[in-house]
Amino acid sequence: MRGGVNVRKNLNFYLLLIIVSHYLATRQVDFICLIYKDFVKNVIVQNFVGRMVKWETII
Known part of the structure; x- marks a missing residue:
């Protein structure tokens, strides 16, 4: 029985x-x-802002 208890504890x-x-x-x-999502979000935001700035300079 003692061996059985040891096995159970180990399990x-x-x-x-x-x-x-x-x-x-x-x-x-x-x-x-989380890091990846944050990174992707930052890249998307930067791209979006970059495009907005480009549009503003064109207009």
Whole structure:
């Protein structure tokens, strides 16, 4: 029985490890997505403002 308890503890530990690593991995992905979205948004805004300025200089 003692060996069975040890195995169960190890399983719980590995499960916790998997959950934590998965959580960290998803958080990292979220973080990268946030940076990427911010970057894309800035590029779009800069392009849009650049076009507006070009139009104003033409008009």
